[in-house]
Amino acid sequence: MSISRFLHEFRPLFRMLDEPLRGAPTLYSFPHRSFLADPFLPSPTTVHPALDLTEEGDNYVVEAELPGVKKENIDISVGDGGRSVTIQGRTSSRPSRSGDISGSTTESSTTQGEGAGTGAVVSSSETPSNQLTTERLYSGTSSFTRTVWLPRSVDSSKITAKLTDGVLTLRAPKMEDKESIKINVD
Known part of the structure; x- marks a missing residue:
């Protein structure tokens, strides 16, 4: 040795x-x-994404900046009777090599003279590599969890979520408060 x-x-x-x-x-x-x-x-490696909570009419709007996070890596849950929204996720800066290993085929055709065509199929396959050691201090993966406490309960069945350009937008309609009664002043 x-x-x-x-x-x-x-x-x-x-x-x-x-x-x-x-x-x-x-x-x-x-x-x-x-x-x-x-x-x-x-x-x-724990990320703390920026988050905004606004009130638009009968909805709460939560906007979270999640650059580089795919929608498959985001989990959203509503808890505490609709009073809290938790956003969890993970990122990885290393590209997955699973698609590269499967091998791909491409076809190309060329025409010569009178239209006689030849087709060539090229297939490439790579052998999977095993990483034995790493020299980097940072692995490129991180996770985050953010919980937002809402002033009033929301209807969890009507919450919508959309991820556009690295910004997650949640729209949560407020729950109707059936216990409160409006009293007119004489």
């Missing part, structure tokens, strides 16, 4: 021991955790 392979296995340990002395590298453009940070606070 070569010494370089042996030291390669200890690279994360060396990086961890060196970080408090010189700080985390800033060239990776991601938030980093201080050496003395509270370990019970969310990790730097």
Whole structure:
């Protein structure tokens, strides 16, 4: 066993021991955790998306900025009798290679002279790769959870959600308050 392979296995340990002395590298453009940070606070890979809550007539409108998040990776739930809306999601900056491995076929035809055509089928297949180790400090995946507390209950069966250009828009109609009675003043 070569010494370089042996030291390669200890690279994360060396990086961890060196970080408090010189700080985390800033060239990776991601938030980093201080050496003395509270370990019970969310990790730097936890995203806290910007969120706006507005009231439009009989609806509450929640707008959350979720750039790079696909609609398949978003979960929305209503709880506490319609008083809270929770938005959960996850992102990954690494492209999935499942579509590349399956192999694709393309057809091309060329015509020559009197219209005689030839068709060529080209298929490409890649062997799946196994990642043995990683050199990056940041894996490219993150998750988020945001809960919005609403002033009044909403009708959860009529909530609509739409993701457009990285902005999630929820429209939640207010629940009719059957217990309150309007009293006229004489």
